[in-house]
Amino acid sequence: MNAIILAAGRGSRLKNLTDTMPKCLIEINDKSLLSRQLDIYNSINLISKIAIVRGYLKDQIQDYRINKYFENHKWENTNMVSSLYSSREILNKRDSIISYGDIFFGEKIIKDLISDPNDIVVAYDINFKNLWTKRFENPLDDLETFKIDENNFLLGIGEKPSEIKNIQGQYMGLLKITRDGWKTINKLLCKFNFDNLDMTQLLNIAIKEKIKIKVVQNSEVWGEVDTPKDIMLYENEYDI
Numbered sequence: 663m664n665a666i667i668l669a670a671g672r673g674s675r676l677k678n679l680t681d682t683m684p685k686c687l688i689e690i691n692d693k694s695l696l697s698r699q700l701d702i703y704n705s706i707n708l709i710s711k712i713a714i715v716r717g718y719l720k721d722q723i724q725d726y727r728i729n730k731y732f733e734n735h736k737w738e739n740t741n742m743v744s745s746l747y748s749s750r751e752i753l754n755k756r757d758s759i760i761s762y763g764d765i766f767f768g769e770k771i772i773k774d775l776i777s778d779p780n781d782i783v784v785a786y787d788i789n790f791k792n793l794w795t796k797r798f799e800n801p802l803d804d805l806e807t808f809k810i811d812e813n814n815f816l817l818g819i820g821e822k823p824s825e826i827k828n829i830q831g832q833y834m835g836l837l838k839i840t841r842d843g844w845k846t847i848n849k850l851l852c853k854f855n856f857d858n859l860d861m862t863q864l865l866n867i868a869i870k871e872k873i874k875i876k877v878v879q880n881s882e883v884w885g886e887v888d889t890p891k892d893i894m895l896y897e898n899e900y901d902i
Contacts, residue, residue, distance in 0.1 A: 663710060663776055664756045665703045668745040669696065669763025670717025670734035675888050684719045686763035688887055690896050695887060698766045698902075700727045705769055708776050709759065713752055715745040736857070743859040747851065753844040762835030766902065768882030771836065780876035781843030784816060784865065787880050790832035796895055797888075801826060804888075806862055808832055816875040820862025831877070833862055834884060846873055 673685030680688070686696040696714075703709045704727055713730035716723045717737025730752065734745045742762070752758060759775055761767070771785050786808060787793070794801035802823060808831045809818040823829050839847065850868060865875060885896050896902065 663708050664752050664758040665709050665712045666749045666758050666760045667714040667763050670715050670737040670745045672718040684723055702769055706772055715748050740857045741859055742861045743856045743864050757840040759838050765835045765886045767884040770882050771880045774878045775838040778876055781840040783838040783876045785834045785836040785880055786831035786877050787834055788831045810877050814877050816877050820866045
């Protein structure tokens with residue numbers, strides 16, 4: 663099992679904090695998001711190698727724990743799916759955990775993703791309301807739809823919700839794609855220009871194409887960093 667960290671973007675909502683460094687190097691309590699992820703991946707024996715997709719200020723992203731570097735050369739004009747595609751050399755060969763470079767998470771959710779037998783598995787937070795209420799004056803400004811069936815398969819994701827009560831969880835920017843899962847996704851990507859496609863849009867397209875996507879629920883502290891307010895929140899309220 664490989665881990666692939668998607669860390670090509672700048673993170674413009676962090677304003678001047680990313681003027682001189684990539685988003686994944688932003689620190690919470692004196693430890694960068696990238697280092698937090700690398701620590702987690704290194705603690706799990708089933709993760710054999712770690713790769714990263716770089717873009718903005720790519721030369722700053724260097725770590726002895728990273729085994730392979732990929733580049734999204736069009737990072738300014740593309741989205742997360744293009745970064746994912748940049749790592750296809752690994753996706754073609756090995757089952758992979760994929761994580762966004764601007765999140766932190768615990769060990770258990772990674773182990774749960776690995777142990778699930780399905781080819782495409784998405785991690786989600788069922789207790790998102792508490793976190794999003796602290797992060798945003800109006801949580802609906804940032805929240806996306808997330809709907810699952812009774813067997814924990816994804817029915818819909820990534821659209822604009824009208825009411826919080828109809829949202830069953832939030833996608834964490836963390837998923838597993840096996841080699842077979844990537845073959846399925848790659849066939850789908852061949853049908854259109856995916857430069858500006860984000861991951862939830864891709865997942866929603868896959869659902870409409872009758873591709874099965876399993877979900878696993880997170881039970882640990884996690885977060886994503888989009889704004890300076892997020893950093894203050896995690897430093898003041900989270901024991902990390």
